[in-house]
Amino acid sequence: MTGTLFFLVAMTLTGCGSAIDTGGRKAVTGDVTLDGVPIVEGSIRFEPQSGTTATGAMIVDGKYEIPADKGLLPGSYRVYINALEPVEDNRSADDMMNNPGPPRKELIPAKYNKKSELTADVSEPGPNKLDFLITQ
Template sequence: MPELRIGLYILITLLLAGCGGIGDAPDRRIVTGTVTLNGTPLEGGVIRFLPQPTGPIAAGKIRDGKYEVINKGGVPLGKHRVEIKGTPILPDDTTGMSLGEMDAATKPAIKVPEKYYKDSQLEATVEAGNAPFTVDFELKD
């Protein structure tokens, strides 16, 4: 019986103290929005939110000018530097396609000016809340 009490005591202590797990992770929020380049929706790309000054990076795909960052609960709350880069656009359905067919059907990446990903000055501050947080970006050459 004393072993049970000791085990229970250890379990309660660990639960109260935490073990460096989920409780240490930053609070996050799903972020959605649109990305346009010279008034046209960015057909394909990637968007990255880099916490300032440091923290875990969150990223999502841009497709037809829309993005949604949902992985691991979304983007950590707070101020971020944002990077946006064009990527090649795969067909919607690649089922049964050979690598050569996929390559032929893939559209090349739209060139996004370096000022939006290399040393980007884009910023976003993600605030606490339950509904998705919306941030739109209008890029220009």
């Protein structure tokens, strides 16, 4: 009985081991639109203004999500957003690998990717919902 009581108290104090140490990283989510329309498919990348840990996520139907275990440390970031024009291609994966076709056009203006002017701050307390409503 004493062993069982000790086990239950120990599990209560440790939270049953379910807490994940994120190293201070924070979850980041948000919406991304171009001229008011959600980006169907693209990517977003956050590069720290100082430091070395960059991370990113895929944008799907105008939304992205970076979980805390892969998240961002509090601080300032330069943000890069990309989306390529969709391609209707009925070829097999092998055919596309051997002959990828012409390069796809970037739909997002360079001021949001190659020459990004976007910045964002990740805060300690959160939540960190960072929306980007970009325009042509």
